[in-house]
Amino acid sequence: MNRITNHPILDQEKPSREVTIFVDDKPILAREGEMIAAALIANGIFINRYTLHKHKPRGIYCAIGRCTDCIMTVDGVPNIRTCITEVREGMRITTQKGAGAWQEEGQE
C-alpha cells in the first residue's frame, strides 16, 4: 500500500482496523474511517470514472466533494463522490462509465 505514515503537520499515522472492499470485483484492503478515494490511491487505483461523451478517464481533482470527478458506483448507486464517502466493510465499488446506472445486487 502507498500511504503517508509520517506527515510533518498531521504527525504519525494512527493505527486503524483494516476492512475489505471490492473494486470492480477485486478485493482490496482499506482503513476504517478513510474515504474511498484514499483507499483507491493507496492501492494504486487512480481512475474512478470515464466521461460520458469522450470516454476520458477521470480521478481525484478537488478531493473536497465539489467537482464530481471522483464519482463511482457504490453498492449499486451511481454518482457517489468517493473523496467524501467513507469505506465500509464489504462495500462494492464499480468504475463508472458515463452517467452510470443503478445496479441491482449481483448485477454489473
Ligand code: FES
Ligand atoms: S475529487 Fe472533486 S468531488 Fe471528489
